[in-house]
Amino acid sequence: MKDQQDIPVASSHRQRPSRSGGRAGRITARAIDRQQKTGYAGVTGGTYQPLSEQDIHRIHATALDVLEKIGIGDPTPEILEYALPKGCLLSDDGRLRFPRALVEDVLARVPKKFDCYAPDPKHDHQLEGSRIYTGTSGESVSILDYETQQYRPSTLTDIYDAARLTDQLEHIHAFYQPFIATEYSQALYVHDINVAYAALSGTSKSISISTIHAEHVDALVGLFDLYVGCEGGFIKRPFCTIGGCPIISPLRFGKENTEVMVRCAELGIKYGNACAPQSGATSPAALAGTLVQCFAESLACLVVMHLIRSDAKLIFGMWPFISDLRTGGFSGGSGEAALVAAAAVQMGNYYDLVQSIPSGMTDSKTMDAQAGYEKALTTTAVALAGGNHLCAYPGTVGSLMGLSFEGMLIDNDMLGNILRLVRGIEVNDETLSFDVIQDTVFGTGHYLNHQQTLQLMQSEYLYPRLADRRASGEWEDSGSPDIYQAAREKVKQLLASHYPGYIKPDVDARIREKFPIKLDPLDKKPGNGRW
């Protein structure tokens, strides 16, 4: 809970500027330094509100009707054991019904904020209100290879490389499993353990892993305990969230994912549900109807978690998806996708829930202008709406099927810009600048060398890393590269130089003794470069 308490939000330049630089100058310098490292982690959204309050109430009321009158099918025996004594009902058709008073009660009682720990405490953050943190998202099954520009199945090494890139990208605040390690897709224990190992090897930011086996959750806890060096150590600072899809839309529990959710609740581990119905396919074509169903499905997860343990931490995951109804296929990057996700954020914020939300999906197969605009329009809408855990899919292309490392770097710039937008404009006597305007009009006639300009040039403005701002002649002289090409060179450089060595040799040895680690100890390579 450190960085975001004193990130250089607007208030950091509220003090009067000192002509000499002096103390204020040093404060500004530190603020700039922090900003360069942390980006705008924790800025507050909520200035965009697509739904009226009445809309929210109607969606809420209908979702509660759905839970009470239609319920959720295929409840597992464990869920019945936990939920029936607390007031849920099993109807003759085998569906679990949720009385509305129970749901309302849970909504009022669940924790409204909680810590999101990271392996390195400097990346800890607090999830609350409409504060925003971004993360990679997953889980793609292929990579748009940066060396061949062709799709191929993703591997464990790709996960490690994605973690190493995330570690260096200041506008990506957490590492959620971006790939499946396809070579281990028939050996899920090896898979899940190695995904966690690769993540911890490559980044010290907060991580998230998906698994469909409840017993793997216990194994992961064991791995994490070895990483932190004491039994029970992980659970004191759980730096890994488990994610999954406990609901099969429309309105059924999925057995394996549900078991994982239940196990996380029992252990007190943060769990992120992604209820992802597709409009017109697995939820109504009417976007309002999709919101109703998606809200009901997520509420079912929230109630179940809460009935298991009243301090259970669910990252409330309404992930309403869009279908292209000409084909029935999933479509990630449209205006409808942006809209329904932003509305979901507003629902979550209305009830002050800690939530996750997807954005940055694109149907383009490559990092072209379509990818750029689809990612930006969805992420801008959702960030302005104020989703906490912004699962921004940096680099992900092809309707979630693949991921491009160049795209991760490009999207890092994009995310910086969008978070800068969300941060907003500070309005006070200083920034209103009457004196500065007067000085300039009756003085040099130009602001470039004004003291205010020098003081604000870093804190008020973000300078992108990759985006090309050169004149067209200079750009042509350098071979007219597009940003996809420019990013490729940077990917090569970053991956060649950044071996952070987060798992120390002695810890590594203990982990390898107990777990089937497949990743080479790559950390022994030289260098620890940073962008």
Next chain:
Amino acid sequence: MKDQQDIPVASSHRQRPSRSGGRAGRITARAIDRQQKTGYAGVTGGTYQPLSEQDIHRIHATALDVLEKIGIGDPTPEILEYALPKGCLLSDDGRLRFPRALVEDVLARVPKKFDCYAPDPKHDHQLEGSRIYTGTSGESVSILDYETQQYRPSTLTDIYDAARLTDQLEHIHAFYQPFIATEYSQALYVHDINVAYAALSGTSKSISISTIHAEHVDALVGLFDLYVGCEGGFIKRPFCTIGGCPIISPLRFGKENTEVMVRCAELGIKYGNACAPQSGATSPAALAGTLVQCFAESLACLVVMHLIRSDAKLIFGMWPFISDLRTGGFSGGSGEAALVAAAAVQMGNYYDLVQSIPSGMTDSKTMDAQAGYEKALTTTAVALAGGNHLCAYPGTVGSLMGLSFEGMLIDNDMLGNILRLVRGIEVNDETLSFDVIQDTVFGTGHYLNHQQTLQLMQSEYLYPRLADRRASGEWEDSGSPDIYQAAREKVKQLLASHYPGYIKPDVDARIREKFPIKLDPLDKKPGNGRW
């Protein structure tokens, strides 16, 4: 004032769906047909509000301080003649000061809505509130040629071609001069007349022209009268707006542009000012200060126009621009650009002014992912804020220096998506879909073939023209095209087939008799294709 009154906004599917299709089905079919033609012209923004009401009041109060205590330098003799008798003051330093009561009075009295006519009345629209119409914008001096992918100076033919493309792009609602015809940049009378001729030849949508010579305004009126076929005909339905930059920031009148503005006010022609200070260069580095100065500069234009003629129609143009303060250069596509423009929109909407706002600028030199995300993030922010005349710079690249025709087509898709987002979610008994959910859960378990899905598949969803939604394998089999390449083929096809012939031969002859028309009568080419 036709299309937007019955565009297929949410209310068009408020009627209960008829099982048989029947009348409701026919209504839906017509709505779909209209939507395909008009896009979402006239959707209402305003759901994103970056400033608090207190922020607005403070910016307002400080801007009025600026106008009263600093004033605007270099007033022209005409302005003094109009403004001094009405209460403005000329101070000893030669600056025109605006008493705050006068400014408040003008703000209360100016027209809050007015018609934006088009050569073809079917493209007329009404500017008011936070309804949004998009347009091309300008004026670039070069084109990123679609045949060579290199920059070259733009020509009159490029303007004609841009008009012909605009004519076919449903999410671009007006044609504002996108290029300078550089071959006539030393012959401005020939230039301005021919720009107008090229625009009218290529599109029947509302047009806008820039000129820096007041007498050209009168000449253009003469040209437009010939076009409509009677003297005084244009002024009854002025389908052309004149645009320009009457203010040289900080806070001085520019002589030539000001004379044009004055002449437009005298004639009753709609005028669009673009007050475009660059933060940290020609306005304060603090974004709040840039808003103050930009608001003051635009208010000066508003007051002057109003004092000349109380029904003068100014499209209030706060165009706050961003500098990259490392170089002092203009930067168009950043989070700061999105933010300060969205805040400007909110200022304009607060006072219910008809306004223009820029978006869609990019510093990328080509239509790559950078162009995509910079255009989308700025346009999404500004559209959600609800700017009326959204000068969205479709196709414009290279920090406003050039324009790509492929980019126009790509941005047309992007604009459609963003306008769909702005349109929002309709929440009512029908769309909340309780019955549909119940039917499906206890029925087929799938929504794809549900009557609601079939009825909403067009009206609830936008299907982009160019965006690639195919599976990655299919995309690879077709040669892995990016959208820039795909758009190129479409540009060639559209330009080869669309010669709309809006200027009839007899009218053309009369125009050529009186004006030095340089554009070949290209309309005689065969074909009148539409996308």
